[in-house]
Amino acid sequence: MDFIALAISAVKIVGLVFLVIMPMVAYAVWAERRVSALIQDRVGPNRVGFQGLLQPVADGLKFILKEDFTPKNVRTGYYWLAPALTMVPALLTCAVLPFGSQLFGEPMVIANLNAGPLFIFAIASLSVYGIVLAGWASNSKYPFLGGVRSTSQMISYEISLGLSIIPVLMILGDLNLGRMVQDQSVNGWLMLPLWGDRFSLKGLLLLVPVVISFVVFTVSMFAETNRLPFDLPECETELVAGYHTEYSSMKFALFFLGEYAAMIIGSGLAVTLFFGGWSLPFGWLSWDGKADLPWWQGLIHMATFFGKVVVFILFFIWVRWSLPRFRFDQLMRLGLVFFFEIAVINIILTAGIMMLVK
Amino acid sequence: MSTTTIHEIEAPDSAAKALLAGQLAADQGHFQPMEDLVGEKMILNMGPSHPATHGVLRVVLEMDGEVISKATPDVGFLHRGDEKIAENMQYNQFVPYTDRLDYLAPLANNVAYALAVEKLMGWELPARGKAIRVLCCEIARISAHLLGLGAFAMDVGAMTVFLYTFTQREYIYNLCEQLTGARFTTSYTRVGGQIRDLPEGFVGALAKFCDQFLPALEEVDKLLTRNKIFLDRCKDVGIISREQAIAWGLSGPNLRGSGVDHDLRKAVPYLDYELYDFEVPVGEHGDSFDRYLVRMEEMRQSVHILRQVIKTLPDGPINVVDAKNRLPGKEKVLMKMEELIHHFILVTEGLDAPAGEVYFAAENPKGELGFYINSRGGGVPYRLKIRSPSFVNLSILPEILPGHLMSDVVAVLGSLDFVMGECDR
Numbered sequence A: 001m002d003f004i005a006l007a008i009s010a011v012k013i014v015g016l017v018f019l020v021i022m023p024m025v026a027y028a029v030w031a032e033r034r035v036s037a038l039i040q041d042r043v044g045p046n047r048v049g050f051q052g053l054l055q056p057v058a059d060g061l062k063f064i065l066k067e068d069f070t071p072k073n074v075r076t077g078y079y080w081l082a083p084a085l086t087m088v089p090a091l092l093t094c095a096v097l098p099f100g101s102q103l104f105g106e107p108m109v110i111a112n113l114n115a116g117p118l119f120i121f122a123i124a125s126l127s128v129y130g131i132v133l134a135g136w137a138s139n140s141k142y143p144f145l146g147g148v149r150s151t152s153q154m155i156s157y158e159i160s161l162g163l164s165i166i167p168v169l170m171i172l173g174d175l176n177l178g179r180m181v182q183d184q185s186v187n188g189w190l191m192l193p194l195w196g197d198r199f200s201l202k203g204l205l206l207l208v209p210v211v212i213s214f215v216v217f218t219v220s221m222f223a224e225t226n227r228l229p230f231d232l233p234e235c236e237t238e239l240v241a242g243y244h245t246e247y248s249s250m251k252f253a254l255f256f257l258g259e260y261a262a263m264i265i266g267s268g269l270a271v272t273l274f275f276g277g278w279s280l281p282f283g284w285l286s287w288d289g290k291a292d293l294p295w296w297q298g299l300i301h302m303a304t305f306f307g308k309v310v311v312f313i314l315f316f317i318w319v320r321w322s323l324p325r326f327r328f329d330q331l332m333r334l335g336l337v338f339f340f341e342i343a344v345i346n347i348i349l350t351a352g353i354m355m356l357v358k
Numbered sequence B: 001m002s003t004t005t006i007h008e009i010e011a012p013d014s015a016a017k018a019l020l021a022g023q024l025a026a027d028q029g030h031f032q033p034m035e036d037l038v039g040e041k042m043i044l045n046m047g048p049s050h051p052a053t054h055g056v057l058r059v060v061l062e063m064d065g066e067v068i069s070k071a072t073p074d075v076g077f078l079h080r081g082d083e084k085i086a087e088n089m090q091y092n093q094f095v096p097y098t099d100r101l102d103y104l105a106p107l108a109n110n111v112a113y114a115l116a117v118e119k120l121m122g123w124e125l126p127a128r129g130k131a132i133r134v135l136c137c138e139i140a141r142i143s144a145h146l147l148g149l150g151a152f153a154m155d156v157g158a159m160t161v162f163l164y165t166f167t168q169r170e171y172i173y174n175l176c177e178q179l180t181g182a183r184f185t186t187s188y189t190r191v192g193g194q195i196r197d198l199p200e201g202f203v204g205a206l207a208k209f210c211d212q213f214l215p216a217l218e219e220v221d222k223l224l225t226r227n228k229i230f231l232d233r234c235k236d237v238g239i240i241s242r243e244q245a246i247a248w249g250l251s252g253p254n255l256r257g258s259g260v261d262h263d264l265r266k267a268v269p270y271l272d273y274e275l276y277d278f279e280v281p282v283g284e285h286g287d288s289f290d291r292y293l294v295r296m297e298e299m300r301q302s303v304h305i306l307r308q309v310i311k312t313l314p315d316g317p318i319n320v321v322d323a324k325n326r327l328p329g330k331e332k333v334l335m336k337m338e339e340l341i342h343h344f345i346l347v348t349e350g351l352d353a354p355a356g357e358v359y360f361a362a363e364n365p366k367g368e369l370g371f372y373i374n375s376r377g378g379g380v381p382y383r384l385k386i387r388s389p390s391f392v393n394l395s396i397l398p399e400i401l402p403g404h405l406m407s408d409v410v411a412v413l414g415s416l417d418f419v420m421g422e423c424d425r
Helices: A003-039 A055-065 A076-096 A116-124 A127-137 A141-164 A166-172 A177-187 A201-224 A249-274 A295-320 A328-356 B002-010 B014-027 B082-086 B092-099 B106-121 B127-155 B159-180 B202-224 B228-234 B242-247 B253-257 B288-312 B330-335 B337-349 B389-394 B406-416 B420-424
Strands: B042-046 B058-064 B067-074 B353-364 B367-378 B383-387
Touching: A003 A055, A003 A076, A003 A249, A003 A295, A003 B159, A055 A249, A076 A116, A076 A127, A076 A249, A116 A141, A116 A177, A116 A249, A127 A141, A127 A249, A141 A166, A141 A201, A141 A328, A141 B042, A166 A177, A166 A201, A166 A328, A177 A249, A201 A249, A201 A328, A249 A295, B058 B406, B067 B406, B082 B092, B082 B383, B092 B106, B106 B127, B106 B353, B106 B367, B127 B159, B127 B202, B127 B288, B127 B353, B127 B406, B159 B202, B202 B288, B228 B288, B228 B406, B242 B253, B253 B288, B253 B367, B253 B406, B288 B406, B330 B337, B367 B389, B389 B420
Parallel strands: none
Antiparallel strands: B042 B058, B058 B067, B353 B367, B367 B383
């Protein structure tokens, strides 16, 4: 093993997780509170620092200083394991996300896997264990119900989540997320085929299945991250706080952060698959992965990626504060009957268009 | 023996025990292993402190998975003995206690109570006094329905609606403050009138509120009424048939949501309600959604009434003139002997109510709020019974909840729109 390559990899991991993802999680919480306040004609937290920008620090401090209480009759091992199991998969999945093009000759992705989406789904499906274990180990009825709900919800929506991106994989013909973005950078985003090869009859026709698959993907993403209107595992007004009712202090914070981390990774994946990842629209500063890029261009690409992710997070927040919550049976019907079928039909539609239109 | 222990842990208190009683009797005190473990039922204790029970209602649910097989409401956590307290104080002293019945519409409670005692006294208010009371009732109705609507929306997950309605309630509280000096516990009426006339600029402020309220209500309407998720959550949930509604003595929007056209303001007009033109919205299916629609429409009708009152507000006295039973004005008390004596007697002994019994019910936001007064003469009631609509409305829970999912409980509770302060009184 090359020591330098390892060191660079470590720098990338630490840099991405602790300098980018964690602050983004913290500020996603802040944004959630400020944007929801904006939506609801309130002010929101604006006391700690300028415009409340230090609020995440205060929140974090508070979580650390709170008593870490373990109720009496919990199954301690699982009870302690559950928060970690929620947080870890959320962070692991960011390994294959290309968050930039290239910086100083280094590809801006931690692990350049040739099976990126598969890796993400494999790891993301582990996060359900955190919730199930939390619900079960708490030895309490409300968390139990939340855990049971989330099991069926997350497993069902994983099906449509996986099926929904198959059209994308078919069109791009690649499983490497980095190359998928490069392709979109040169040939036009899947959701905006207005330049390059995709600005053709076939590309525009393919927009139909792509939009369908984007909608299915986004909805399933909401369900996977337990965000309203799909926040049934925790749904505040019925199950008090769902699976994390019995948790306090930093363990609760881990669930909280895990949810937001999952949301950020989900946004990142949606951006990568449908909106050309780090690439700018209309082929500006496009990069096909061959020549080395100047460093400023790499920085612009990174900024573009995170800018798009922020837009997505704002969308998540907007939806959350606008819609009521589904009922459990309605949610399952929607996932297993409606979205599952749409996703399957969509695959056939994509294949048909790709076969027939030259 | 072991059975008893398990059940004691499961159901440590009387209400939950009662649920298990049947099962225990079948076991005859002996431990019998459950043959069908899949069919084991879970007792879920919802409340008394639970986000969806709006205060301290407790519902003991027997659940088969997520489906409810039995529901037992358990009330009384907010019991303060208001009826007993009333027996130990003069009629006017009880007015502040009525604030705390349906604390979302204290003005309407004040009016209903004052009207009940006035019925005992055989008084009728002058026209302006009545008009002011109509204003109070309708303001209170809007305020209470707004909170009911917001809490209902929040229960099914639409948090934003709740805060929109609270913005409007804030304006209403400002009006209340202008009118009574208090935002929440208004204590505005006295037996035989109001404590003061409408303050300067109040009518203008009220008209302005009405003008901006309807567009704000439309906004909420747009967020909810045709929202597919909201419809899915409310339609065909918690259906109360016409017959059931009548049999269980429901009143108010819950009764009208089931298609019964009964509104005390129309059926037994008081406060000259017959002078005002308004419609009584009536539901069709009796589900949660119909109750929601009825409340929405009632708010619009209330605004309609408010505008008519503003337009036709008569001049003149606001209080009953009865020197022996109404406190004279301060300027007279300080200057004249007769009035000073009246004042002294009224404050120390209370008004001189005739013996007898009366029942007066007013159409409050939650339904029929009735006061039964049994008087043996003098300034203190012998017995005062409060017929609280929330209490009666909640009694239908065991009837409609079984068969629903856990999530429907919050939709049903939200649509029944109860207040525990009134229920437990």
